[in-house]
Amino acid sequence: MPSIVYSGVGPRIAYERRIAGLTQAELARAAGIALGTLRKIERGERGVSDCLLDAVAMALGHDPARLLPNRERPDDRVHQAIPSLSAVLATYEDPEDGPCREPAALHGAVASMVTHRLSAQYVRISRAAPALLTELCRALRTAPPHHRPAVARLLVDACRAADAVAFKYGATDLSARLIDLMRWAARHADDPLVDATVAYVRTETFFASKAHAAGFRALAGALEGLPRDTRPSALAARGALHMRAAVIAGRAGEGDAAETHLDEARALGDRVPEGVYGGTAFGPNSVRIHEVSVAVSLGGARLERALELARVWKPPQDVPAERRSSFYIELGRAQLWSGRPDAAFESLQVARRIAPQHAREHRWVREDAATLRRLKRADAERLSNFAAWCHAGECV
Structure with a gap:
């Protein structure tokens, strides 16, 4: 994907650097760029590529969008990635030959994508996703049988990160195709918890089409398919599906069903610490956030419940x-x-x-x-x- 070069960001970088109490040398060192380069940027003598913008933003602890002038559109980089993602989906069963990194390196790359998704760093995902998905499809095709489940799980997680970008930016057809790739990869993972993750994400297609009843049935089926397991990861997977079912029931106006699933999610949330399980945040705090979502969906007197919760938490x-x-x-x-x-x-x-x-x-x-x-x-x-x-x- 070609790089975008932004102009006019130098004064903003200089301002944020001074607010952070950093010298030019300190920021250049933290961002891994030459001091002379940073000086030219701050003086407006050169533009900033998207890779360099990400490095400076990370060194400052900011979202890259914060460093851009108002006239710039940081989502341009996301839209540029859409054709590349579509190309990956056209060839995932027969990807082009090429190198594959060692399993540890692939695991680290996917872990970074998951972190970016959870922190809503969609631009960073869009830059990495096409190449990483292609590499993972290639790795899955060439992996020996005993390694295929692990690679398949990585592919599911990477697809989920790419889907977050597609869904948030309105590319609903691409999102649906990415979810289909997740479902295909999940068959190779042979893990009911991975199946639960795919069912959780697949609900997006029902939200997008307002097919709430069908989505609710799909989640109910996913819950039935989960084994009764007391491991925290299994409890969290079940709880996350109940949270999702509560939200989609709320969107459908089914208050009783929404409350039933919220009750189940609360009970499971009380049994595990707040954390990220299989790429999904779950625990007592996540359940409370979903309580607000359900209350807003149902409206009426339930809105006061959301406002009351926000007053104390x-x-x-x-x-x-x-x-x-x-x-x-x-x-x-x-x-x-x-x-x-x-x-x-x-x-x-x-x-x-x-x-x-x-x-x-x-x-x-x-x-x-x-x-x-x-x-x-x-x-x-x-x-x-x-x-x-x-x-x-x-x-x-």
Whole structure:
């Protein structure tokens, strides 16, 4: 994928560097670039490639989008990756010959992709996904039988990261094809917990098509297929499916079913520590976040439950950024529907600070920002800037 070169980022990098208390030499060393290069960038004498932007952003501890001028679109890099991902899906059963890294290196590359997904670093995923998926398909084809399950599990995890990008950026057909590749790879993994992961992710296709009843049936079938296992990973897999079932039942307006699955998820969440299991965050905090999601979906009197929970609890830092951002997006919608537009705007801004790429591409953020702008509440200039940032006009 060709690299994008951004101009006009030097002053922003210099500003963030000074805020972080770093000298040019310290930032250059942390980013792994030449000091002279950084000086030229800050003086505006050269542009910044996407790889270099990522390195500087990582050294500063920021999302790359934070360093870009307002006129730039960081999602350009994501859209450039879409054709490459489509090409991978056209050849996954018969990938081109080429090198394959050792299993440990492949495992490390996939682990990085999972980390990027959980922290909503979609641009970084888009850069790495096409080549990594191709390599994993090649590795699966050439692996000896006793190694195939492990490679298949890696392929499922990498596909899930790529799917997060496709789904968040509205490429629903590509998302469905990536999920089909996950299902194909899962057959080679021969692991019911991998099957549970695929069922969890596959629910996206039912959300996208509003086929909630079919999605609910698919999750029920996945729950039936899980063995009764007391390992934390198995308990978490079952609990995650119950959380997902509660959300899709809420979207379908089935309050009783949603409450039943939330109760099951709470009981399982109490049996495991909060953490990431098989690529999915699960535990008591994750269940609470899903309680808010269900309450917003069902609406009515249940909105007060979401607002009450938010008054006494906030997701802690150890919950992945994408999920914490989702909490504030859902909370913002509850506040907006409850006649609290200023509080809703504040929640949307918190979601943006936690996971900018996630918030920017979330349809509810755009819809709610457009509604708030029509209401002309809160700080008009900040609200207009926010609405422009998330392309709120695109949802009208």
